[in-house]
Amino acid sequence: MLLGGTSLAAFLAVFSTISHNDIICSSEAHQHRQTDSNNPLNISPLTSREEHCLGHNGSSTRNQKMTNNQNLKDSTAPFSCKNDTNISAPSASPTSNNYDIHNQNDDNYVCYNDDDKSLLLDLPNLAPLTDTSIPIPIEHKDMSESTSVLLSGEPMGNETLEHQIEQFDEGIPEDIVTESDYELLQRITTIVGDYHPLEHEKPEKFIPVLEARGLHDNDKDEFGHRRDTLPIANALDQYSEIKTHSAVFQFLEENDGENKVAVRSNLALKRFLAMNAQGVIVRNNPGTLSALSQKNFDDMLRELSDTGLMIMTHPDVMSTLGAKDSLVKIKHLKCGLEDTYVYYDPEEFKEGFRKSIAFQPRVIKQNRGSQGEGIWIVKLKDGNYSDKYGETMVSLDTEIVLMEAWDNHVEYHTVGEFIEFCIHGRTQHSGEWASTGVGRYFEGGIAAGSMMVDQRFLPRITEGEVRCLFVGSELVEIVHKKPREGGLSATLASGAIYTKYSPDDEKFSKLVEHLKDDVPRIMDAFGMADRPLPLLWTADYIYGDTDDELHVGEINCSCPGITQQLDIVPIIAKVAIETVFPERTTSEGESNDEL
Numbered sequence: 001m002l003l004g005g006t007s008l009a010a011f012l013a014v015f016s017t018i019s020h021n022d023i024i025c026s027s028e029a030h031q032h033r034q035t036d037s038n039n040p041l042n043i044s045p046l047t048s049r050e051e052h053c054l055g056h057n058g059s060s061t062r063n064q065k066m067t068n069n070q071n072l073k074d075s076t077a078p079f080s081c082k083n084d085t086n087i088s089a090p091s092a093s094p095t096s097n098n099y100d101i102h103n104q105n106d107d108n109y110v111c112y113n114d115d116d117k118s119l120l121l122d123l124p125n126l127a128p129l130t131d132t133s134i135p136i137p138i139e140h141k142d143m144s145e146s147t148s149v150l151l152s153g154e155p156m157g158n159e160t161l162e163h164q165i166e167q168f169d170e171g172i173p174e175d176i177v178t179e180s181d182y183e184l185l186q187r188i189t190t191i192v193g194d195y196h197p198l199e200h201e202k203p204e205k206f207i208p209v210l211e212a213r214g215l216h217d218n219d220k221d222e223f224g225h226r227r228d229t230l231p232i233a234n235a236l237d238q239y240s241e242i243k244t245h246s247a248v249f250q251f252l253e254e255n256d257g258e259n260k261v262a263v264r265s266n267l268a269l270k271r272f273l274a275m276n277a278q279g280v281i282v283r284n285n286p287g288t289l290s291a292l293s294q295k296n297f298d299d300m301l302r303e304l305s306d307t308g309l310m311i312m313t314h315p316d317v318m319s320t321l322g323a324k325d326s327l328v329k330i331k332h333l334k335c336g337l338e339d340t341y342v343y344y345d346p347e348e349f350k351e352g353f354r355k356s357i358a359f360q361p362r363v364i365k366q367n368r369g370s371q372g373e374g375i376w377i378v379k380l381k382d383g384n385y386s387d388k389y390g391e392t393m394v395s396l397d398t399e400i401v402l403m404e405a406w407d408n409h410v411e412y413h414t415v416g417e418f419i420e421f422c423i424h425g426r427t428q429h430s431g432e433w434a435s436t437g438v439g440r441y442f443e444g445g446i447a448a449g450s451m452m453v454d455q456r457f458l459p460r461i462t463e464g465e466v467r468c469l470f471v472g473s474e475l476v477e478i479v480h481k482k483p484r485e486g487g488l489s490a491t492l493a494s495g496a497i498y499t500k501y502s503p504d505d506e507k508f509s510k511l512v513e514h515l516k517d518d519v520p521r522i523m524d525a526f527g528m529a530d531r532p533l534p535l536l537w538t539a540d541y542i543y544g545d546t547d548d549e550l551h552v553g554e555i556n557c558s559c560p561g562i563t564q565q566l567d568i569v570p571i572i573a574k575v576a577i578e579t580v581f582p583e584r585t586t587s588e589g590e591s592n593d594e595l
Contacts, residue, residue, distance in 0.1 A: 177275065181268035188213075188265060190225070190248035193237040197247045197276065205244040207279040207580055209233045212297060214253040214288040219561070224250075227563045229283050235573035236281075244577055249273070251284070251300070254293045270300050279310035279580035281535060281572075285559045310580045312535035318558045320526050321534065324367045324453040326555055330525050334514040335541065335552040339389065341454040346423045346442050349452055351393075354415060357400065359389040361457035363553075364422070366441035367449050371491045372405030373437050377457055381412070404435055408487040408494050411435070422452065458551065460543035465490040466511065466550060468539045469565065472532065472575040473519050475503045475512065476568045481540075490540075510548035511541065532579050536560050536572060 185198055197206065209229050213220075221227050229248055236246035249269055252262035273280060282301065289297055298315035305311045320326065325342040332338075341356065343349035356362050357378055366374035381399040386392045396416030403410050413421075413431055420430040425439035433439070442450045464482035468475055478501040481490035490496045503512060523529050534557035541550035562568060 177268065177271050180264075181271065184261070184265040184268050185249075185272055188250040188252065188269065190230075190233075192230075192233045192246045192248065195237070195245040195247070197245070197272075202276050203245045205242060205577075205581060206246070206277050207236055207244055207281060207576060208247045208249055208273070208277055209236075209281045209283055210273075211248065211250045212253070212284040212288045212293075213250045214293065215290055216287055219285045219288065226283055226285070226561075228561060228566060228569070231566050231569045232281060232283070232572055235569040236576065239570075239573050239577055242577055242581060244573075244581075251289075251293075251297050253289055254296060256290070256292050266296065266300065270304065273304055273309065274307050277309055279312060279576065280304065281312050281576055282315075283559060285561075310532075312532075312576055312579060313537075313557055314531060317528060317531055317534055319449070320528065321522075321537070321555045321557050323449065323451070324365050324554075325451055326526065327453055327455060327552065330518075330522065330552060333518045333521060333525065335518050335539070335550065337456050337551050339456050343452045343454065344446050344450075349422065349442070350419055353419065353454060354393045354396075355390055356454050357398075357415065358386050358392045358394045360385060361459075363455045363457050365453045365455070366422075367451045367453070368441070371493050372407075372489050374439075374441060375405040376418075377403045377405070377461075378418070379457070404437070405489040405491065406436070406493065408483070408489050409434055455553075458542045458544060461490075462487075463543055464496065465553065466508065466541040466543075468511075468515065468541065469560070469562075469568075470519075470533070470537050470539070471568060471571045472535060472579065474571060474575065475515060476571055477501075477565060478503060478505065478508050478511075511550050514550070535576055535579070536562070 182198060189198060191197075195203070197203075197208070209232055211226060211229055213224070217224075219226055223230075225248065233246045233248050236244050251269060252265050253259065254262045254266065257263060280301070284297065286294075288294075301311050301315050305314055327336070327340050328342045330336045331340045339356075339360075341352055343352055353362070353364065357380065361377070361379040364376045364378055368374065379401045380394070381401050394415055396414065396419070398415045399412065400415055400418060401410065401412055402418065411434055413433075417429070417431040420427060421433060421439040422441050423439075424430065426433060430439070441452055444450050462483065464480055467479040467481060469477040469479070480499045480501065482497045482499070483490050484495035484497070487494055487496070492498070501508060519533070523531060523533060537555065537557035538560050539552050540554045540556075542553045543549070544551055
């Protein structure tokens with residue numbers, strides 16, 4: 001469903017016939033592989049200690065073995081590649097989630113260095129930094145004799161590496177990428193298709209995908225990537241209307257600045273992207289990086305945006321749309337609820353909540369947390385509500401019934417105890433709490449994103465939530481998330497059942513009609529009319545009084561996972577390229593208004 005009015009038919013028809021023989025070469029795909037149907041490349045185990053290189057239709061790429069005293073650019077030692085039978089890159093279909101991961105007729109090479117098992121704080125097998133005295137502008141750097149991304153050689157400890165890096169830190173202009181920068185970049189670069197971003201001149205169209213390698217990488221597979229990253233990068237590379245190159249880079253956890261290798265690597269990454277890319281697709285799951293490293297990551301993206309790069313999605317857009325007070329900013333839209341309030345400090349909450357709960361059952365949401373933690377459905381125990389909002393205020397000893405969306409457990413407290421828990425957490429005045437959360441929802445103040453949203457309780461939440469998945473303005477999937485019997489939470493952790501629907505399903509025709517009116521107005525509602533919609537985002541709707549009335553309960557655009565929706569990666573590529581290069585032309589230079 002294209003809310004912007006553009007047809008996907010031609011593009012999807014072309015994409016479905018593309019041969020995906022461009023195998024990805026990953027700098028982090030160095031550990032023994034186990035066959036896994038969820039693995040985008042489903043690589044069979046390798047047990048030899050050879051160094052292998054990804055091939056393109058059976059051909060090999062350069063990746064020489066080196067010792068610690070060999071010059072990187074002069075290394076010409078032979079390398080060996082091994083044909084791992086029946087390996088093919090994923091073949092996306094616009095109508096199926098299935099990937100052709102075992103094409104028996106393909107004859108491609110699996111490439112990786114079996115010796116390289118580097119970790120965040122231990123980067124072995126890195127060749128010595130070369131030409132250390134001369135910073136080289138990227139536009140003049142000759143990479144024709146360089147090796148490919150997979151480096152080998154004797155291990156080098158961090159102390160040695162940091163010592164060499166310190167030689168470069170003095171007086172290097174921001175528009176220079178040094179030889180040492182290139183050495184570090186090779187450690188965080190994954191090749192897509194037959195394009196090596198570190199060995200070629202600046203491409204005309206280059207949109208890499210950016211991940212983070214951090215303290216918590218539980219969203220990564222055995223290749224060290226998110227499971228949806230490589231399919232997205234492949235789709236960019238395979239886009240037929242406009243030739244666009246892609247690659248995958250990783251921002252490293254800096255450990256509060258203690259990891260100097262990571263700090264320098266991230267600086268090199270910023271310089272390289274500023275000088276070579278036109279846009280960046282960000283795939284970094286919240287919580288992967290420490291708070292300080294996440295701030296540095298976001299600041300880097302803001303600086304890149306200021307230089308003209310299209311960041312998809314910009315961190316300011318993520319934080320603004322993802323914050324719970326977004327529900328207040330869109331309450332005037334068809335998807336909104338007029339009686340939605342936000343409290344930025346405890347005193348506002350003390351007064352506002354006592355008014356709202358006196359009038360109607362409420363849903364109280366903290367701004368942080370996930371999977372329903374800190375989201376409370378609150379009702380008066382006696383059910384005695386006022387007829388008009390604001391005409392009365394309940395006392396602190398009024399008894400209330402609470403259910404937490406995280407796991408549907410029920411608690412009984414007074415209004416005063418609930419307010420105490422929300423502000424100060426567990427204290428002698430908050431009573432006993434069964435919640436796994438700690439409360440303290442205002443901790444850190446507004447600077448830390450602390451706030452609480454107060455919204456009318458919609459009784460039909462028992463029928464579940466309707467999640468709409470968007471790529472830009474295009475609705476690509478609808479999922480009905482139905483709570484388990486007797487529950488209210490629609491999270492998987494609470495036992496909810498998810499059912500997928502096509503965007504053109506008649507059951508949700510009224511919702512789609514409202515979306516056509518609301519979606520073009522959303523960014524203006526957030527005061528961001530000059531920015532595009534998030535590249536990938538979701539909106540969760542709750543039924544109102546009728547089947548045709550649905551209201552947004554949450555928007556998420558930080559990093560929605562699509563491992564179960566990999567069939568939409570061609571749409572993501574299409575929208576990303578159109579966003580970065582809005583003036584689309586054919587190879588003959590003629591205008592091309594439809595795909």
